[in-house]
Structures are given as structure tokens and as C-alpha cells.
Amino acid sequence: MQKHTSGRASLLGLGGYLLGVDIGGYGLQVALANVQGELLQTQQQPLDRGSEASEVVLSALEMCRRLLHESEIRPEQLIRAGIGFGGPVDAAAGVTIVSHRMPGWENYPLRQVFEDNFDIVTLVDNDARVTALGEATYGAGQGVRDLFYIHLSSGVGGGLVLDGQIYRGATTTAGEIGHTLILEDGPLCSCGRRGHLEALVSAPALIARAQELSRDDPGPLQAWAQENVRGLRFHHVVEAARQGHAPCRQVLVEATHYLALAVSNLVNVINPELVVLGGVVARVAGPDLLEPLQQEVRSLAMPVPGQAVRIVPGKLGETSVVVGAIALARHSLEE
Numbered sequence: 001m002q003k004h005t006s007g008r009a010s011l012l013g014l015g016g017y018l019l020g021v022d023i024g025g026y027g028l029q030v031a032l033a034n035v036q037g038e039l040l041q042t043q044q045q046p047l048d049r050g051s052e053a054s055e056v057v058l059s060a061l062e063m064c065r066r067l068l069h070e071s072e073i074r075p076e077q078l079i080r081a082g083i084g085f086g087g088p089v090d091a092a093a094g095v096t097i098v099s100h101r102m103p104g105w106e107n108y109p110l111r112q113v114f115e116d117n118f119d120i121v122t123l124v125d126n127d128a129r130v131t132a133l134g135e136a137t138y139g140a141g142q143g144v145r146d147l148f149y150i151h152l153s154s155g156v157g158g159g160l161v162l163d164g165q166i167y168r169g170a171t172t173t174a175g176e177i178g179h180t181l182i183l184e185d186g187p188l189c190s191c192g193r194r195g196h197l198e199a200l201v202s203a204p205a206l207i208a209r210a211q212e213l214s215r216d217d218p219g220p221l222q223a224w225a226q227e228n229v230r231g232l233r234f235h236h237v238v239e240a241a242r243q244g245h246a247p248c249r250q251v252l253v254e255a256t257h258y259l260a261l262a263v264s265n266l267v268n269v270i271n272p273e274l275v276v277l278g279g280v281v282a283r284v285a286g287p288d289l290l291e292p293l294q295q296e297v298r299s300l301a302m303p304v305p306g307q308a309v310r311i312v313p314g315k316l317g318e319t320s321v322v323v324g325a326i327a328l329a330r331h332s333l334e335e
Contacts, residue, residue, distance in 0.1 A: 016079035019118070020325035021060055023110075024086035024127055025101045025154040028056070030063045031322040032071055035079065037138060037330050042319060043067050053096075053104030061117055078120050080332055082325035083110060084127035086155065091172040094124040100190035101154065123328045127151065127321045129166050129175050131314070132159025133331065134324030135276045139315035147274040148266055149314070150177060150259075152281035155190060156198040160270065166328075177266065178202070182258050200258040203234040203281050206251055210237045213247035220245065235284045242288070252285065256292045263293070263311070264300035271305045278314030286313070 018037070022029040029044040043063055047056060068075060087105060088097040094111020114122040132141075132149035141147045145164055151157040156178030160167040168174050178198035179191055186195030187205060199205055211232065214221050220240050225232040241248035263275055282289065294311045301309070316323045 017073055017077050018326050018329045019064060019078055019081040019120070020322035020329065021064065021081065021083040021114075022127065022321035022325060023056060023060060023083065024321060025099075028060050028063060029319070029322050030060065030067050031319065031326060032067055032073065033326045033330075035330070035333070037323075037326050039319065039323065039326070041067060041071050042322060047102075051102060053099075053102065053108050056102065057108075057110070057113055061114075064118070075118055075120075078118060080329035081114055081118065081120050081122040082130065082327070082329035082332075083114065083122065083124045084130040084321040084325045084328075085110065085124060086127045086157075088173050088176070089124055089126045091123075091125045091129075091168055094122065096124070097173070121332070123325075123332055125166065125168075125328055126157060126159065126173075126175065127324070128157030129159035129168070130324030130328045131278060131316065131320045132161050132175070132276070132324070133166050134316055134320060134327045135278070135314055136161045136164065137327040137331075138323055139320075140276045140312050141274055144274045146270075146272045147276055148175075148177075148270065148272045149276045149278060150263070150282075151279040151320075152201060152203070152259075152277060153279035154203055156202050160272075165331075177262055180262055180265070182261055197258060197262050201255045201281065203279075206237060206255055206281065207232055207234055209254070210240075210248050210251045213250055214245075217245075217247055219243075219247070221248070234281060238284050238288065252288055253292075255281075255285075256289055256296060259289075260293055260296035260300055264297045264306065267297060267301040267305045267309050272309060275309060275311045276314050277311065278316070278320050282313060283317070 018033045020031040027046040031042040032040045087099040096105045096108045099105040111122045111124045128151040135141045147161050149159045158175040158177035160175050179196045182197050183195040187199040189196035189199040224236045237248050298306045
């Protein structure tokens with residue numbers, strides 16, 4: 001990787017740029033930032049369900065080139081690139097291991113492709129782990145040395161920051177809280193096993209559970225599903241719960257309980273100062289999830305770590321992964 005750095009080191013003092021890329025289940029997002037990590041411009045686009053890895057990467061590369069062109073920044077002004085990927089990653093090799101939602105990502109050399117196209121040192125990691133670093137650096141975890149980030153979206157991911165650094169584990173796959181076993185013989189997870197947290201509290205799982213419980217009492221859900229081209233969405237479930245629809249209220253109660261089981265075990269084992277919740281489920285449910293979750297974790301976890309841990313919403317919003325990817329790239333300049 002050193003071959004990429006020699007001609008660009010001087011740019012650190014001259015205002016070089018960082019490139020951030022988010023490759024996730026819902027789509028692509030790319031961003032440019034200065035060396036302080038301040039976002040300058042972002043672009044995003046959805047992905048067609050079932051898009052092959054090679055198609056997705058070509059789209060991501062084209063988006064990056066377009067972003068550079070529109071920002072009037074030359075590729076040689078880039079110092080680093082960071083990529084957050086929505087699935088397990090071998091971060092040391094820069095290779096994706098698999099995606100449970102998109103085909104073709106088995107042992108895909110993502111880092112090498114970006115380095116070959118932009119001649120720039122590129123860092124690749126799981127999207128939840130880079131978001132954990134982003135929240136620690138720029139978001140809800142500023143000033144906190146030890147935190148765990150949980151991403152609640154089309155899947156459920158997690159990232160652990162210890163002493164200000166991402167903890168990756170022996171196989172660089174640490175943090176996969178979405179695949180912890182919560183309910184034996186429970187619903188089928190995207191990974192093919194049953195009863196994992198992701199199969200219980202991801203957005204698709206919660207929508208499916210709401211539809212199941214609402215068969216005899218659809219309330220407003222049926223009309224909303226018919227009116228929306230994309231069908232029923234998680235925000236419909238939350239809105240129905242807030243209107244007093246009993247089945248949807250039960251969905252949120254169940255989700256809080258399952259998440260509390262996972263978080264209380266996490267608190268007992270790791271003893272983080274902070275747990276940060278992000279992703280569409282956390283953003284949409286807001287205090288309807290956060291406040292009862294904090295209470296239940298305090299009742300389930302061991303008294304000392306359970307009372308000490310704070311559970312807070314993320315601050316980075318829809319740019320969380322690209323901001324995390326920028327943080328990943330920026331941190332590599334300091335190593």
C-alpha cells in the first residue's frame with residue numbers, strides 16, 4: 001500500500017481530500033471531506049434489489065468520479081478513501097466476506113478495485129463498525145473512549161470502539177450483534193439461522209411481525225400499504241402504534257424486549273460507557289424505543305454496569321456510514 005502514499009503526503013498540509021463510500025442494503029452513498037473530516041458534498045442513489053457486486057461497484061466508482069468532477073477536485077488531490085460495507089469484511093485484506101442481501105460479494109477484493117481505479121490508499125470495513133468510529137469521532141460519542149454502536153435498519157449490525165479504536169477481533173468480524181441468538185427456534189434470519197436479533201428487530205422483521213399480528217385488526221396499516229407504492233414501511237408501524245393500534249404497540253414492546261436482552265448481555269460482558277443506536281428503526285421509533293430500552297436494560301443487566309451505561313441516539317443520521325468511512329480514512333493518516 002505504500003506505493004500510493006509517496007506522491008501525496010505533502011497534500012496533508014495543502015488541503016488534500018478524503019473520499020467516503022457507503023455500500024449498503026438500501027443503496028449507495030459517496031462523500032468528499034477535507035482532512036479535518038468536514039463533509040463538503042455527498043451523493044446517493046438506490047440499488048435495485050438483487051444487483052450483482054460487480055454492477056454495484058461500477059456504480060460506486062462512477063458516483064465517485066462524478067462527485068470529484070462536480071466538486072472540481074482532481075483524483076490526485078485525494079489522500080485516502082474509506083469504505084463501509086453492509087456485511088462481514090476481512091478488514092486486514094480489504095475483502096468482503098459475504099452479503100446476505102446482495103449476490104456476488106463472496107471474497108470480493110473491494111479495496112484493490114478502488115486502489116486500482118484511484119491510485120489511493122483505501123480502507124474497507126463493515127458499515128456498523130465504521131459508523132461506531134464516526135459516532136465516536138464526530139457524533140454522539142465524542143469524548144467517550146469505549147462505546148458500542150448498534151445499527152437497526154434492513155439488517156442489524158454493531159461496532160465496538162475501545163480506547164478510541166475500532167475493535168475487530170481475531171477474524172476482523174467483531175461486533176455482529178445482529179447474529180446473536182435471542183429466541184431459540186425463532187424467525188429465520190438472513191444468514192439462514194433462526195432466532196437471531198436481526199430476525200426480530202430489523203425493519204423488515206418488524207414490518208412482517210406487524211402484518212402477522214394485524215391480520216384480524218389491520219387498523220390503518222392496510223390502507224397505508226395500498227397507498228404506498230413500496231408497500232408497508234416501518235414508519236407506518238410506528239405511526240399506527242402512536243395512534244393506539246394494539247398490534248403495532250405490541251410490535252414495539254417486543255422489539256424493545258429483544259433488544260434489551262442483547263444490550264444487557266453486551267453491557268455485562270463489555271461494560272461500555274455508551275451504547276449508541278442508529279439506523280432507520282432507531283430514528284423512526286425514537287423515544288418510543290429508547291426510553292423503555294434504557295429502563296429494561298437497567299433491570300436486566302448487572303447493577304453496576306447497567307446503571308452506568310447510557311443509551312443514546314446517534315447524531316450522524318443518514319450520512320452515518322459515509323461519515324464513519326471518512327473517520328476511518330482520517331484515522332489511518334494518524335497511525
